Amino acid sequence: MASRNEVKNRVCEAIDRRRDQICRMGDHIMVNPELGFKEFETAKLVAQTMDEFGIPCETELAITGVKGVLKGKKSGPTVAIIGELDSLLVSDHPQANSSTGAAHACGHNAQIAGLMGAMMGIVDTKAVDELAGTVVFFAVPAEEYVEVEYRMELVKSGKLSFLGGKPELIKLGHFDDIDMAIMIHTHSDLEMPKTAVSASSNGFVAKMIRFIGKAAHAGGAPHKGINALSAAQIALNAIQAQRETFQDQDAIRVHPVITKGGDLVNVIPAEVCMETYVRGRTAEAIMDANAKVDRALRAGALAMGAKVEIQTLPGYMPLKNNEKLSHLFKVNSQDLFGVEEFCEVGHRTGSTDMGDLSHVMPALHPYMSGASGPGHSVDWHISDKEMGYIGPAKALANMVVDLLHGDAAEARNILDGYVPEMSKEAFLRFQSDLYKSEVFDGNR
Structure with missing residues (x-):
């Protein structure tokens, strides 16, 4: 040999x-x-x-x-x-x-x-x-x-x-x-x-977010509308305010973008869409930060009397x-x-x-x-x-x-005593459970 x-x-x-x-x-x-x-x-x-x-x-x-x-x-x-x-x-x-x-x-x-x-x-x-x-x-x-x-x-x-x-x-x-x-x-x-x-x-979860307000004339009757963009801005500010609660060792990263900010400049925005990842060093840290982001999104809707649809998707471990x-x-x-x-x-x-x-x-x-x-x-x-x-x-x-x-001594040495972080079944269950959809009505 x-x-x-x-x-x-x-x-x-x-x-x-x-x-x-x-x-x-x-x-x-x-x-x-x-x-x-x-x-x-x-x-x-x-x-x-x-x-x-x-x-x-x-x-x-x-x-x-x-x-x-x-x-x-x-x-x-x-x-x-x-x-x-x-x-x-x-x-x-x-x-x-x-x-x-x-x-x-x-x-x-x-x-x-x-x-x-x-x-x-x-x-x-x-x-x-x-x-x-x-x-x-x-x-x-x-x-x-x-x-x-x-x-x-x-x-x-x-x-x-x-x-x-x-x-x-x-x-x-x-x-x-x-x-x-x-x-x-x-x-x-x-x-x-x-x-x-x-x-x-880091791992992450992904989020697709839609704020729903009510259109109105932005100059003539803004008080008759519900500004979905303002709801999104409040939510973004609330996420920013959460950053001091993210612990350094958890390496949290939240980086939202607005993918739709309204339709016309003279119309109160009735629909605003956002996307974000919530990243972290551990699954536990990701879940903790994700809960804080969800609270911030609800807060934006609540402040303006808007609705928010929050869709959470499994990302990567x-x-x-x-x-x-x-x-x-x-x-x-x-x-x-x-x-x-x-x-x-x-x-x-x-x-x-x-x-x-x-x-x-x-x-x-x-x-x-x-x-x-x-x-x-x-x-x-x-x-x-x-x-x-x-x-x-x-x-x-x-x-x-x-x-x-x-x-195959090297491979056997790696496998000897190795215990996976999760079984395949536990992994699939964890990832599948991340699929969540929520509608929060801030006008109720």
């Missing part, structure tokens, strides 16, 4: 030989972005590539997901490496789809290139002959929480239960045969080393990176790029549905450079293909070898 390092070196050399093919795939996806649960062409490309490399795969999982399975020579744990299929809505991005506004302004194209590159390296070298267990190559849909109204229509029609790809895949049972999951996200922070991992990041997987990523990152090119960044206040997975199995969501420009902006692009596409492929493949080589 070849040593672990020998297998890893062979895999990395094979990935280097496939460099042009991997980069072409990343570039192709970059200029052909698709929004969540609509990634049909990207999923087709992934499935075709798996077929080309002899990987049997399931398709159309949670509408567009693609799951390839490669079994090792001996039985053992199952490790999934993940890439996200979807793009964002950034219509002004130079490589945005002119019809949909979709744009890869967060690096998911690099994730798929890295996922496929890792697969190529493992298959080309027959590395599975040295592994005990199964490798799953999983291209998953809809990490970006966008087009909420469209996704809610899918929920109402029974095509979805949740608005994110990974919670939907968990619900459908497509992670039931997986023991742990790893992915790598691109970053563009010039002040960070090439690779980084956080201990955790807080991410808790597995410490042993984080250490393994650190070792491999430093081996590939140098000791100085890794850092730990503490808690992050963004959110990802990898947090949902981290509640039911050991999971890892680290970062690797390769991009320039702020994330989710018109300036984001892959500026270093070696780090953006090839680096993740090597790191993912090397971690798979580390975990499953020989008798």
Whole structure:
């Protein structure tokens, strides 16, 4: 049997030989972005590539997901490496789809290139002959929480239960045969080393809010109307007043926007719509802040005698990176790029549905450079293909070898004594219970 390092070196050399093919795939996806649960062409490309490399795969999982399975020579744990299929809505991005506004302004194209590159390296070298267990190559849909109204229509029609790809895949049972999951996200922070991992990041719930007042002539008879915009403004001020009650350790973020502020300047606004996330470090902190936001919304309606419709939707759970997987990523990152090119960044206040997975199995969501420009902006692009596409492929493949080589001692060590934050059943119950609708009448 070849040593672990020998297998890893062979895999990395094979990935280097496939460099042009991997980069072409990343570039192709970059200029052909698709929004969540609509990634049909990207999923087709992934499935075709798996077929080309002899990987049997399931398709159309949670509408567009693609799951390839490669079994090792001996039985053992199952490790999934993940890439996200979807793009964002950034219509002004130079490589945005002119019809949909979709744009890869967060690096998911690099994730798929890295996922496929890792697969190529493992298959080309027959590395599975040295592994005990199964490798799953999983291209998953809809990490970006966008087009909420469209996704809610899918929920109402029974095509979805949740608005994110990974919670939907968990619900459908497509992670039931997986023991742990790893992915790598691109970053563009010039002040960070090439690779980084956080201990955790925020989760969130989403809220859709509609204030209902009464129209009247804004100049001639404003007293005959009920100003829904004033109700919304009072609610926003009440949310601001709550901020001093948010504890620092909970990392609460509430960032509402008004999506409709009225119809005509000379008409008292009868309908005002808002959206917000309520983010926090723990589920308990999110629920506490969410209750305060609901009180603030009711207060705005009460003050003006308006009505408010509050719809709360399940978002994503807080991410808790597995410490042993984080250490393994650190070792491999430093081996590939140098000791100085890794850092730990503490808690992050963004959110990802990898947090949902981290509640039911050991999971890892680290970062690797390769991009320039702020994330989710018109300036984001892959500026270093070696780090953006090839680096993740090597790191993912090397971690798979580390975990499953020989008798899969590393993977078994991670699973030994591991207790998930939630059972699958408890997770699904918690997320499902977040669907809530309320109508509060401030005129009663």
